[in-house]
Amino acid sequence: MFNNIKDKIGFIFRRYVKITPPLDYLDEQNLSRFSDQDIILESEDQIQELLPEVLGQALARTWVDKRFLDAFHQFPVEVLERGGIYLPDNISVEFKKEEKSRPKVIVFEHGNMKKRKILELKLIMVAEE
Secondary structure (H helix, E strand, C coil): CHHHHHHHHHHHHHHHCCCCCCCHHHHCCCCCCCCCCCEECCCHHHHHHHHHHHHHHHHHHHHHCHHHHHHHHHCHHHHHHHCCEECCCCEEEEEECCCCCCCEEEEEEEECCEEEEEEEEECCCCCCC
8 A cells, every 4th residue: 555655646746846867968969959949839739730840850860870869769858858849848758669660759748647649750761763
């Protein structure tokens, strides 16, 4: 019972207190910006309209830049912020790279103890003549 209460308190604490991981090493990696100007996304419509292009750039870079892949895998929201893209606090980003599948990015909205997927992107390369 004690562990159950501890888990619930931990969930509430993690949800409302944003713990920032140490990201100083990202500054040394020359992570370029995604846009000339900062982009502050405030609504789901803005996320649906503007974020796919940015996440496409990030996914493409994960294919060619191992350092970026590692950073984006561990801290996708923080990497986006360092690149000038700011998301609302109720939005999370997950980067998944399983062994035999293409990398993908999933964007979730959190509310009322629920997590709702609002966007999923996978980069597929196509060769044309």
